[in-house]
Amino acid sequence: MQPPKNGGNKLITIYDIAREAGVSPATVSRVLTNSVRVRAEKREKVLKLVEKYNFRPNALARSLSDTRSKTIGILAADVRNPYYAELFVACEQAARDAGYTVLLANTLGEIQREQYLLEKLLEQRVDALIQFGGSVDALQSDGDYVERINRAMVHTPVVVTGKLEGTDCRMVRIDSTRALELLMDHLLGLGHERIALVGGRMNVLATNMKFKRYKEILEEHKIPYDPALVARDGEYNMESGYQLMNEMLEQKISFTAVVAVNDFAAAGIMRSIAEHGLRIPEDISVVSYDNTYIAQVMIPRLTSVDYHYEEFGQKLVDTAIDLIEGRETTSLQTVTPQLVVRESSGVAWRK
Amino acid sequence: MQPPKNGGNKLITIYDIAREAGVSPATVSRVLTNSVRVRAEKREKVLKLVEKYNFRPNALARSLSDTRSKTIGILAADVRNPYYAELFVACEQAARDAGYTVLLANTLGEIQREQYLLEKLLEQRVDALIQFGGSVDALQSDGDYVERINRAMVHTPVVVTGKLEGTDCRMVRIDSTRALELLMDHLLGLGHERIALVGGRMNVLATNMKFKRYKEILEEHKIPYDPALVARDGEYNMESGYQLMNEMLEQKISFTAVVAVNDFAAAGIMRSIAEHGLRIPEDISVVSYDNTYIAQVMIPRLTSVDYHYEEFGQKLVDTAIDLIEGRETTSLQTVTPQLVVRESSGVAWRK
DNA sequence: GTGAAAGCGCTAACAC
DNA sequence: GTGTTAGCGCTTTCAC
Numbered sequence: 238m239q240p241p242k243n244g245g246n247k248l249i250t251i252y253d254i255a256r257e258a259g260v261s262p263a264t265v266s267r268v269l270t271n272s273v274r275v276r277a278e279k280r281e282k283v284l285k286l287v288e289k290y291n292f293r294p295n296a297l298a299r300s301l302s303d304t305r306s307k308t309i310g311i312l313a314a315d316v317r318n319p320y321y322a323e324l325f326v327a328c329e330q331a332a333r334d335a336g337y338t339v340l341l342a343n344t345l346g347e348i349q350r351e352q353y354l355l356e357k358l359l360e361q362r363v364d365a366l367i368q369f370g371g372s373v374d375a376l377q378s379d380g381d382y383v384e385r386i387n388r389a390m391v392h393t394p395v396v397v398t399g400k401l402e403g404t405d406c407r408m409v410r411i412d413s414t415r416a417l418e419l420l421m422d423h424l425l426g427l428g429h430e431r432i433a434l435v436g437g438r439m440n441v442l443a444t445n446m447k448f449k450r451y452k453e454i455l456e457e458h459k460i461p462y463d464p465a466l467v468a469r470d471g472e473y474n475m476e477s478g479y480q481l482m483n484e485m486l487e488q489k490i491s492f493t494a495v496v497a498v499n500d501f502a503a504a505g506i507m508r509s510i511a512e513h514g515l516r517i518p519e520d521i522s523v524v525s526y527d528n529t530y531i532a533q534v535m536i537p538r539l540t541s542v543d544y545h546y547e548e549f550g551q552k553l554v555d556t557a558i559d560l561i562e563g564r565e566t567t568s569l570q571t572v573t574p575q576l577v578v579r580e581s582s583g584v585a586w587r588k
Numbered sequence: 589m590q591p592p593k594n595g596g597n598k599l600i601t602i603y604d605i606a607r608e609a610g611v612s613p614a615t616v617s618r619v620l621t622n623s624v625r626v627r628a629e630k631r632e633k634v635l636k637l638v639e640k641y642n643f644r645p646n647a648l649a650r651s652l653s654d655t656r657s658k659t660i661g662i663l664a665a666d667v668r669n670p671y672y673a674e675l676f677v678a679c680e681q682a683a684r685d686a687g688y689t690v691l692l693a694n695t696l697g698e699i700q701r702e703q704y705l706l707e708k709l710l711e712q713r714v715d716a717l718i719q720f721g722g723s724v725d726a727l728q729s730d731g732d733y734v735e736r737i738n739r740a741m742v743h744t745p746v747v748v749t750g751k752l753e754g755t756d757c758r759m760v761r762i763d764s765t766r767a768l769e770l771l772m773d774h775l776l777g778l779g780h781e782r783i784a785l786v787g788g789r790m791n792v793l794a795t796n797m798k799f800k801r802y803k804e805i806l807e808e809h810k811i812p813y814d815p816a817l818v819a820r821d822g823e824y825n826m827e828s829g830y831q832l833m834n835e836m837l838e839q840k841i842s843f844t845a846v847v848a849v850n851d852f853a854a855a856g857i858m859r860s861i862a863e864h865g866l867r868i869p870e871d872i873s874v875v876s877y878d879n880t881y882i883a884q885v886m887i888p889r890l891t892s893v894d895y896h897y898e899e900f901g902q903k904l905v906d907t908a909i910d911l912i913e914g915r916e917t918t919s920l921q922t923v924t925p926q927l928v929v930r931e932s933s934g935v936a937w938r939k
Numbered sequence: 940g941t942g943a944a945a946g947c948g949c950t951a952a953c954a955c
Numbered sequence: 956g957t958g959t960t961a962g963c964g965c966t967t968t969c970a971c
Binding site: 602645 | 963964965966967
């Protein structure tokens, strides 16, 4: 109990309001929470004082008292990535609408930080946890992290955008398979057959799923699968797309279209293509996932798969709240992606 | 006091630890906070139990008890804008390093939401508030908001990246004037004289300051000021840059360089220029502010002014913490911008 | 060094 | 309806 070192004379409490209104603290609380009917007269009196002193109830005390903080923790990989930023803002909105506050922490791709922040969020007694990016994206879940999540889930429900094998956490994720289908249908329809997959890592769930479906689709269309067209030893950024495309172009591998692992990678890919004197989409079509504003900023604008971020965020939050309030929820829900066709994709110049 | 509807058997408390360790709760607290020396033997016993039960102290209770939450509230305009995202992550890091948690809320450009979120953050009893974007960017501060901030500041120090006239809140902001100088020096050095200013609004502090300095510099260089070169009836996004540049180009206004209000606007400007069959930088040089990854994604890459986001965030947080702990701080601090030259700017094609 | 006890500000039985 | 009271889980005097 330190003396407040800054400006502060103590903040007003319900006791102060109660005293001045000539009622009990409980009544003030009742007025504030609107839980039980209070006589109009007293109610007015309290409300007037609340107004007068600009009284704001202490959310900490409230949370401590009813053992729910009305807060949802969000563990995001990195909000500097517009994909996560979109998703976060969507969640924030949905949560706010439901009377919840969100507490965001960025894991920045480090498993260590991820664990640390998980603990921090739990200390804040968030009522539920939503995680996007990081360990939950992995094809094979990290055992140590799984154990921590399992311990957390004894008291705090967890919702993830990927999966966490060995835990019972709810999953709300993009239908990656469908996302790839949209792109492939689009490209095949334009006459493309030599279609490259560029960027990302195979040990990432979504990336892996897309690859599987890619091979299936080729087979369905009787197009031979050429491993040289799949450059998956990369990352999810521009540099990686740039590097990988450079290599493919320099090896004279022939293809008429490339599916970038996301808009960032697409940007790098586009640069590489331009530097090799080729045109988009005349020589090579480029399409990608996420439909962040990068897709709109590029010249030509990118054909990209959109994820309905609002709906995505809403589902994540709804699921979290269902869990908090003890309602049953499905183990896995999916968000249906949608293709946004722009100028970066066109008809194939040869069969 | 609701019964926990989700999985939860009650969480462990220091009382449980104390009982099993055969010490008092106070001692457990002492071990946890490392405040006073505790006999090694007891300390070990407690620590072992903490480990055993994976005990995490309730941050809410702790905050309530010592009347500081070790939390800094951040009111940001919109983290989907990479400028704010960078700044937020920088603040989050700095805060974390200092043992603080950050609580983010996005105002999304609505003054109403801004006020609401301000109250929400105060209810959470944040120890300090940092605001970037929104009302604090305005040339003329909103009276109503000023009043609210003043009320808040009785108990909670506020740091902003702009200004808030009529309040005593601390300011940490980019040296906008210097930022413009960097760009002008660069362009003038390349032989440009007909330099356009595109995007943004004059009632935004930073934008306004840049305009003032722009005129001064022209004067110093004996270059006549042409109002037709200043298109400031816009926004801070791509569409706006696109529109404004379209208009200038269609009006056949002649210029060899344009200073975009930010990277987003620059992207729109570049598209407009390309659509008019002009080349960058051969025909027109384009430069901008913020140096977000949009600058690196564009072809050609953008020459842009960087803000040392890490340092910026660190200063904001340091100032907030100084205020929390009752130390004196300067009213205004600035962050020195730095020019990053890329391919979008080149020598003027005529004098 | 350490325990007992009060208090942080609120909510929720429980009486009346 | 409304006041009284007992927590929520921690920190911090204050004794010893």
